[in-house]
Amino acid sequence: MKEKEKNSQRAESNEELKKRAAQQILQKAMPRENLLAPDNKLSKFVFRIVDNKYFDVVISICILLNTVALAVPFYNMPDQLNTTLDNINYFFVAVLLLRLYSK
Numbered sequence: 001m002k003e004k005e006k007n008s009q010r011a012e013s014n015e016e017l018k019k020r021a022a023q024q025i026l027q028k029a030m031p032r033e034n035l036l037a038p039d040n041k042l043s044k045f046v047f048r049i050v051d052n053k054y055f056d057v058v059i060s061i062c063i064l065l066n067t068v069a070l071a072v073p074f075y076n077m078p079d080q081l082n083t084t085l086d087n088i089n090y091f092f093v094a095v096l097l098l099r100l101y102s103k
Contacts, residue, residue: 050102059099066092 037047049055069088072081 046102059096062092062095066096 037044066089069085069092072085
């Protein structure tokens with residue numbers, strides 16, 4: 001009976017050691033939260049925009065809207081709607097390229 005308890009305690013301690021080791025590895029791999037702002041005024045302005053917590057939300061919404069715009073076309077679509085959807089797509093491509101270059 002005592003041997004089973006010791007073995008179960010050893011198994012628990014081994015699992016705990018593995019969990020701690022995994023947590024330490026993850027902590028080392030996590031990105032740093034506090035990035036230093038650049039010295040250049042323009043770079044600092046772009047950094048503040050990109051570092052804002054709402055920036056990723058806006059980009060995610062743009063991606064979703066772009067997906068909807070790409071799914072709208074249908075057979076025998078009027079030329080005006082086709083042109084409008086193309087312009088919307090170009091706008092979203094420009095937004096996503098700006099995000100790419102700003103990050």
